[in-house]
Amino acid sequence: MRNEGFRTLFPMEDIAVMGIWELLPHLNKIRIRLKQTVEAARLFQPHVVVTVDSKGFSFRFLKQLKARYAWKDDSPVHVHYVTPSFWAWKGGETRLKGLCEFIDHILCILPFEEEICRLNGLSATYVGHPLLEDDLNLDQELTPFSHKRKFKGNGDDFLHKHGLLRGSPLITLLPGSRLQEVTRMLPLFLRTVEQMKDAFPELSIVIPVAPNYHVETYIEKEIQQWSLSVLTILIPGASTYEKYDAFSASNAAVCTSGSAVMELQLVGLPCVIAYRAHLLTEWLIRLRTKLQFISLPNILLDSPIIPEYLFGECTSNNLASVLRKLILDDSARQQQIASAEQLFDLLCRPLCGVMSSNCCCPSLIAASAILQAQRQQ
Template structure:
């Protein structure tokens, strides 16, 4: 049922434990795990972006841990490749929005109890939840309550990866303090989150944004434009797309409708109508439709192709290289709001962010939001670098008009490329801020990644 990863010790256990022997009052995570001869990690992710973060964290833990690792929990295909046997399909948790969640509440309660039961039986040293704060925080809160209520021994340390976006909502910061009751440590992916969390009594570490792992792996930190990437002979354009679509006079647009079924069902028909409006002004238009690692989404998009008005190629999930190669041969992108907006900036691909939801969810967002933007690049830069089409403005006519401008207006395109340079610097912790963590784990600064810093924090963590 459970899988033990086959890993090599990166350095002797005695070296690791000695490094943290200065903590006299209690033991670090790895010290406690040493008593059992293995480190047991219960990890949960409920969506595609979290599956990516979770898989990289698992990989980094295996690289750094001096002990064998055992994983259990809930995750997607990427986490399963790292040794996780998922309790149930990750897609069962992939629901967003308050009103959209209501029909699924009973199923969520069943899955929550199943997950808590499995965690208690597994007896983990560490519990890690990734994003999906609705399910994650209920899990951590009820799991801790069960340990306390049943007076179970060896309560695990609770980590949550991706701090809640308290900065986006009215009164958000005031609710942070309650997290300390069931979250021992937060991994923050944005600048200033760590400081605010600590000010409200929540231990936190700024590890950097997960897309920095893409930059590290594919050397995307350099300044380059999509047109320049096209000339580099990327495998995607050479081997994966029929040459008829890659003619020099083709207009190629990456389309990213989302990772959850409900948002894809809402957004893809709108995107389809927008492409129909673009067909006449761009007669050689080609679309690359990126399909999330979600079987339900895959099936839905496959069925929708029969009504798609222009030539289209599905870009499958699972390969970061393939995704960025697709960005590299595109002239623009149309995406649903999410992590992908940052990925597109990393690729320096001019893009349009769109978003629609249930009308009651939209009303709630308008009432509670305290920032004027929805996409992370615009929020961090405090400027509408990326055009956004939200709520009623997210209609086929408006989307087509903005995409047309993106394709033809060089100043508009250049503005996004310049903004991307500033954004990437903001998302990366300075070496001085990483100093203690790097020193404790022996990580070389040039090998730093967010997941490595998070993994080193977990292994050396001492619960106060």
């Protein structure tokens, strides 16, 4: 959005907070930012309001904005991008019914969400996962997406640029994009690396850093303090190309659960999922979730294809053990690569009919749905 000329009202890090206990210190700042956003939208007088994910902030914003236009005929159309994961929580579909009071249309990124939204009285369109767009853009072609991923990154260029040999093990570390999760996960990942050093003397690691000043500063400082005996490559504010080149050059990855898991699937890089939170947050997740898995590939394929180590099981011993297996066991690697093909086939298949028209990628499908919602207002 910044590339297209949008300017943010405030640093997004101010509201990028997940969890229960973790949220408490930020409540006042979030309340101030919410009030600021509502006032900015009111002054701007938009025809359409598009909120993206972050349902805790976005839904409060839409409710307050709706209240401002309660007695007016020129209320903007409210479109929310990314269906809240109602399917993951007990009683989630019951909460879905109430969204039609302040949301006019939802853009879904998972194939099964559109029908469930409509059954609960919500206008919705399946636009496709944004990673489908990544694959199309990186091919630099405006043609309908094929689940047979043609772009795999340029691993050889990455190795040459950083003076690495093709046969030397390289592991990608993805500790997250929010400071609170990075401070929790990065030390664990670094302990994992230290445990692997004896088995892989030539081991190197690469850390693509999210475009977040606080995260970048913390990671640089942490790496210096640890004084790791392995070659460590940091890629601050990594672009899409840089990330995929690093993934392509790597043998395996350890990843905090999130959208980065899907990026690894796009390249076909075997990985292990790791996640820790505050004890209160972990307890509430166990209490409320109705899913067996936390990562989207495992959820969609309904199979533990990607190893997940969560909460108390998320230890450096467990992570080091599975990473060693992913590096040495070709059958384990091939199983994950094959599942990635199945995953993108599952995401792409419902779009085939739409993409045969002028709307040939998720962003254009989304734009068309937004314009249609505005015309129908």
